Amino acid sequence: EAQVTQNPRYLITVTGKKLTVTCSQNMNHEYMSWYRQDPGLGLRQIYYSMNVEVTDKGDVPEGYKVSRKEKRNFPLILESPSPNQTSLYFCASSFRVDRGRGTEAFFGQGTRLTVV
């Protein structure tokens, strides 16, 4: 089954304790991205990756890091989480638009993060 898998689904942590949210897709997609969803603000892009070892900032990258060492994985790293990073996080993947293939975006089930 084609899917994007995020882990963990729920996470409560304390300020300053480094954490990683994993994301994996099994569709051989080149393009992967992270979004956060906040009430009243909607979904905003944090980081994206066009391919292995190619990453760049989205609209709200402050306080986050990513890496893309393998095509299927795109972890989101919070090195020193703060309460304003409490949010619902989504990973998404698709084929690249310039590859001339379908670009339907697939989303993971989300990770609800609470930083206290």
Next chain:
Amino acid sequence: KQEVTQIPAALSVPEGENLVLNCSFTDSAIYNLQWFRQDPGKGLTSLLLIQSSQREQTSGRLNASLDKSSGRSTLYIAASQPGDSATYLCAVRGSGSNYKLTFGKGTLLTVNP
């Protein structure tokens, strides 16, 4: 900067009614537009994808249209059911180097039995 607006923000209808959700976007240079459904606290489920060259797409009771030149899309739901209750999100994929999806804030639909 692309901006996506969804109207109405919330909609409550009786079961069996046909309804239309609206989405507008400011920059017509898009690759595609995608409609999603989101249940409370859950992930996004893709409903329909319309490529920029297409005018509409249909899946079951759902029909989505796209008028790229005017920056508008509509999602038509026929014979609504209580199980259709959810938030519906519209997203456009831009043509910039980022290819990012820009989302509207959604329409919260409630279908009453």
